[in-house]
Amino acid sequence: MYFELVEERGAEELVLCSDSNSGLRALVAIHSTALGPALGGCRLQPYETEFDAVDDVLRLAEGMTHKAALAGLDLGGGKAVIMGDPSAGRSERLWRAFGRFVDSLGGRYITAEDVGTTRADMDLIRRETEWVVGTSPSTGGGGDPSPVTALGVHAAMRAAATYKWGRDRLDGLHVGVLGVGKVGGALARILAADGCRITIGDVDPDACRRLAAAVPCSILDPAGLLTLECDVLAPCALGGVFDDDAVEALDAGIVCGSANNQLVHEDVADIMAKKGVLYAPDFVVNSGGLIHVAAEVFGHGRDWSAERVAAIGETTLRIFELADAGSVSTAVAARELAEDRIRQISGLNTIRTPQR
Ligand SMILES: NC(=O)c1ccc[n+]([C@@H]2O[C@H](COP(=O)([O-])OP(=O)(O)OC[C@H]3O[C@@H](n4cnc5c(N)ncnc54)[C@H](O)[C@@H]3O)[C@@H](O)[C@H]2O)c1
Structure with missing residues (x-):
């Protein structure tokens, strides 16, 4: 089996x-x-x-294979x-x-x-x-990747706003952040600095209270966030958030957050598209953390990571365009783009070099 x-x-x-x-x-x-x-x-x-x-x-x-491939990493x-x-x-x-x-x-x-x-x-x-x-x-590590993950989500969100509304600035938009732990909390701080209206929700009321003391926001229960009328919903808690019923109840223009495996199955992205919700695939959006630790693997500095995290926005835009051009969901377009890079680069093995 x-x-x-x-x-x-x-x-x-x-x-x-x-x-x-x-x-x-x-x-x-x-x-x-x-x-x-x-x-x-x-x-x-x-x-x-x-x-x-x-x-x-x-x-x-x-999922990690696809994430690394789309982040342009040799991993x-x-x-x-x-x-x-x-x-x-x-x-x-x-x-x-x-x-x-x-x-x-x-x-x-x-x-x-x-x-x-x-x-x-x-x-x-x-x-x-x-x-x-x-x-x-102190042991040579790069520390917590979460703030970098939040920066990547932000870059993807700006790309999604550009694609949907022709504006890459987020000021004035209403963003719901579901899960305000390490990534969601850092994201909410960035969005507040952008001038967004923010609504947060978390199963841990203390996490909400702590964040609300630092960032102007409203607090809702987690279930309420999933049906909140807002411009952008950022799922930053656990995976499995969207099944067919949850998508029916969605009232957001864009879904763009850090949680891994947000869709219960890939076809959920089609239902979102039919509903007019622009879904930024999670494994593209949340690759900032992987980029941060990849820098540690390869011994690269902050500039190297910053360039790649900024490129998450460009990759997200490319996926939206490919999805439109191929009449497929954004989830399928992202997976196919990842698989294409893996095919292209593994094909290099036919060229023998002294080292390999
Ligand atoms: N930390 C990173 O760098 C990173 C990188 C890539 C992906 N992710 C993904 O992003 C998500 C958040 O990661 P994190 O590091 O911030 O985790 P975290 O544990 O710091 O925060 C998660 C928050 O979600 C809350 N939560 C749990 N279940 C919930 C529910 N059902 N409804 C509402 N809130 C709920 C928790 O109380 C917590 O405050 C996870 O899915 C993680 O796999 C994180």
């Missing part, structure tokens, strides 16, 4: 690791190394079944999941065991922080392997 899942996703490798002493049960999916080493975060979360964990890690790894896509409860069972041994597991893959997979994991966890992993990014600056 697992071979079929790997083949359906077009992944290269699925690796399991178990360490009974620490209780580590981890999976790494290497979806593609066609463009470079497979980079993607490590999630620590409970799964009802092993099947759910395998399905999730393969799906997330595929492939991978992901790790550790099956467990993030509020219990964390130990130095767990992270160091996982670090050794990652090290055994010899650099084919590079890990990073993700849902349920922290920078401190990455620092422990770093003690066992060099194949980890997003560690503390």
